[in-house]
Amino acid sequence: QVHLVESGGGLVQAGGSLRLSCVASGRSFSEYAMAWFRQAPGREREFLGGNTWSGGGPYYPGSVKGRFTISRDTPKNTIYLQIVSLKPEDTATYYCAVAGSQWVPATTPSEFAYWGQGTQVTVSS
Numbered sequence: 001q002v003h004l005v006e007s008g009g010g011l012v013q014a015g016g017s018l019r020l021s022c023v024a025s026g027r028s029f030s031e032y033a034m035a036w037f038r039q040a041p042g043r044e045r046e047f048l049g050g051n052t053w054s055g056g057g058p059y060y061p062g063s064v065k066g067r068f069t070i071s072r073d074t075p076k077n078t079i080y081l082q083i084v085s086l087k088p089e090d091t092a093t094y095y096c097a098v099a100g101s102q103w104v105p106a107t108t109p110s111e112f113a114y115w116g117q118g119t120q121v122t123v124s125s
Contacts, residue, residue, distance in 0.1 A: 022096030
């Protein structure tokens with residue numbers, strides 16, 4: 001059975017930084033993209049970026065302005081999200097996900113088959 005568990009969220013002051021982690025268990029995902037999303041109350045789930053399969057690298061949407069860095073430890077089935085210069089508008093629940101198809105740099109929620117339970121990030125002003 002596949003499980004994704006995020007960690008590293010919490011309460012942070014504006015201007016600070018966080019590093020979120022997500023560990024996937026149950027099988028290897030070396031041939032699948034892993035990604036991060038976030039969702040604030042009343043808003044749609046937002047794609048923050050992903051990391052491709054073993055030997056690949058990160059990819060980001062055009063809307064991400066460089067404060068987010070995604071990395072991956074493929075043998076450990078782990079993906080990380082580093083956020084710097086946090087702003088109150090970054091307050092959201094952050095989710096990791098694994099794509100449902102191999103070799104696809106997925107970006108939309110419907111392309112992801114597995115999701116973590118989310119970790120809350122709250123940024124105070």
